[in-house]
Amino acid sequence: MADVAESERRILVAVDEGEESMHALSWCLKNVVSQNSKDTLILLYAKPPRAVYTALDGTGYLFSSDILAAMEKYGADVAACVLEKAKKMCKDLQQDAKVEARVENGDPRDVICQMAEQLGADVLVMGSHGYGLIKRAFLGSVSNHCAQNVKCPVLIVKKPKTNAGSK
C-alpha cells in the first residue's frame, strides 16, 4: 500500500464562483489539513471556454471581437477574484499551510481530472456542483464525473442548507 506521510500531502481544491466551493475549501482547511502540517494546498480554478460556446448568440449573429475580448477579460477577472478569496481563506484558517493557485482553461470536468493526475494530488476536494435535477441530466455533475475518473481520493462537500442554526 502506497503510504503517504500525513504531513506532506498535496491537496487539490477545485474552486469556482459558487459559495459551495468556498464552503468545501473551508471544510477541508478545518477537517483535513492539520495544524503545523507540511500540506500543500493547490487551489485550481477551471476557466470554462465561454468565448467558444457563446461566439454565436441565440439569433445566430457573431459577437464582435471587442465583445469577445471583453468577455475574456471578464473571465480572467473572475478567476483572479475567486483565487484571491480562496487564498485569503487559507491564510485565515491555516496560516502555516503552503498555498499555490492555478488557472487552467477548459471544461472543469476535464481540467480537474487532468490536474489531479498531473500534479500528483493525494486528495481532491470540491463542492458537489449539483446543478439541480434537470440540468444534471444533460450536463452531468462535475463532481460525479471527477469521482468516477480521478484516481486519488475525492472529497465532495455540499453546502449545508441555510436553515438558520440547523445542522
Next chain:
Amino acid sequence: MADVAESERRILVAVDEGEESMHALSWCLKNVVSQNSKDTLILLYAKPPRAVYTALDGTGYLFSSDILAAMEKYGADVAACVLEKAKKMCKDLQQDAKVEARVENGDPRDVICQMAEQLGADVLVMGSHGYGLIKRAFLGSVSNHCAQNVKCPVLIVKKPKTNAGSK
C-alpha cells in the same frame, strides 16, 4: 456556518467484503482522523437482502427454507467478519479513536444514506464501488448515489491499482 470542532466528529465509514472499502478505512484513519482526537468512527455494514433476490433460482425453483436459513446465516457471518477486520484496523492505526460497529439490512445505497442522516455523521467515507462499466449502467454506483443524496461531506477513496510501486 455550522462549525464542527475537529476533535468531536462522527465519521461514518461504509465497509463491505471488498478490499476497496478496507483501503478507504485505512486512508481515512491515516488522513482524516487525527491523533489524540475525540473522533468517533462508526463502521457500517449494509447487509443486502440476498434472501429476497435469490429466493427463486435461475430455473424457477424455490429454495428450501433450510437453504435460505443457511444463506442468512452466511450473510451474518460475513458481516461479523468484515466488522472484526475493520475494528482491528482501527485499533492498529488509531488506538485512541472510539469505534462503533453497526449492521443494517437493506440495499447499501439506501442504508448508507439513511444512516448518515440518522447518526448525524459529519463525514461519510467509502470506497468507490465501481462495479465496472456495464454493471454500473444498470445498478448505478453506490458511491455516486450516496454522493448525490447524503447531505454531509462524502469522501470517496479508490483502491490504487497494484502496479508494484507506482502511485
